[in-house]
Amino acid sequence: MVDNLKEVNQSDLFKLLVTSTFIGLSYGVCWTSIPVLINEYFGVKKFATHWGWMTLLPAVGGQICSTVFGYIYDKHRISIISDGVEQKGKCYGRICFQFSYM
Structure with a gap:
């Protein structure tokens, strides 16, 4: 659990590699x-x-976990309303998936 929380906040590739190695x-x-x-x-x-x-x-x-991940990803996608019709957009960045690991 602690390793997962560390991995969510990694922005440096080397730190991500070290964290992933310890998880493995x-x-x-x-x-x-x-x-x-x-x-x-x-x-x-x-x-x-x-x-x-x-x-x-x-x-x-x-x-x-796949179901939970999909639900959280869908909740963070940006909705675009065009011509009165709601269209689901894409999600970019860490915000899309970081809550899946908590």
């Missing part, structure tokens, strides 16, 4: 330590079931 490393640590933790807490007998659920949950979370 923490993600990798999670994926290598979770099988060990599942084995430790639930045992070998039901390991495949619990590991299956753990690998399925990011897909569900990804769908939820």
